Amino acid sequence: MHRLARDLAELVGSEVSATSPQGRFPAEEVDGQRLTGVDAYGKHLLAGFARGVSVHVHLGMRGKWLRFAPVTGPGLRQVRLRLAVPGVAWDLIAPSTCELLDAAGRAKVVGGLGPDPLRADGDPDEAYRRVGAPRGSIAAALLDQSRIAGVGNVFRAEVLHGMRMPPTRPAHSLTVEEFAELWARLQAMMRQAVDDGRIITVDAEDRLVVPEAESRRVYKQGLCYDCGTPIVTGTIDGRTTYACPQCQPKWTS
Numbered sequence: 001m002h003r004l005a006r007d008l009a010e011l012v013g014s015e016v017s018a019t020s021p022q023g024r025f026p027a028e029e030v031d032g033q034r035l036t037g038v039d040a041y042g043k044h045l046l047a048g049f050a051r052g053v054s055v056h057v058h059l060g061m062r063g064k065w066l067r068f069a070p071v072t073g074p075g076l077r078q079v080r081l082r083l084a085v086p087g088v089a090w091d092l093i094a095p096s097t098c099e100l101l102d103a104a105g106r107a108k109v110v111g112g113l114g115p116d117p118l119r120a121d122g123d124p125d126e127a128y129r130r131v132g133a134p135r136g137s138i139a140a141a142l143l144d145q146s147r148i149a150g151v152g153n154v155f156r157a158e159v160l161h162g163m164r165m166p167p168t169r170p171a172h173s174l175t176v177e178e179f180a181e182l183w184a185r186l187q188a189m190m191r192q193a194v195d196d197g198r199i200i201t202v203d204a205e206d207r208l209v210v211p212e213a214e215s216r217r218v219y220k221q222g223l224c225y226d227c228g229t230p231i232v233t234g235t236i237d238g239r240t241t242y243a244c245p246q247c248q249p250k251w252t253s
């Protein structure tokens, strides 16, 4: 989302043509208005318009934005929202959320999220308080967007492997020092992903040619990239975890 916000910033400052070829978004409410900013908070995108309303987008599992420059035709029928300026169009397809919010609605979305490691206002001390709350595993805590925002299943698997920490480690057992390292690793990994436009955690001389299936150390891998041990999968809160039993030994208090 942070990468998208950065790319969509090319529309900021312009009066934007907004349409909904699919007809499922009230585009006329923002059509012709000046886009004042595009912000990412975790996995949420908020596009602010001059009259104080924001378009709130969450892509969910299948949503995506497609960029057209030059613009070759009108948006296809499945496009929920097209934002366009002369020569450039951005089409939003299959989001899980695309809604108009007033200032209060926007504040509610942002207020429901934990600190975001990619944002300058993301406060690691607050994140430690929320993630370290005495319930559940570190793996569950990392995917809970109200505790820390923006971490998905790939980042979770890769950062815990980097920390040599099993997914089942109780969240409240993390020390201040461990959490500081976790936060720093997440920041580095997520910033790199914004630059790459995808998540690559393996060493790569040329990041442009890393095959998707070989771009992670443990996530959806058969063998651990670091030590070659078979990866073990599990399920925590309905989401699959990936860990190396050699690199991430069971935690004993």
Ligand SMILES: [Zn+2]
Pocket (backbone or CB within 6 Å): 224, 225, 226, 227, 228, 229, 244, 245, 246, 247, 248
């Ligand atoms: Zn390993």
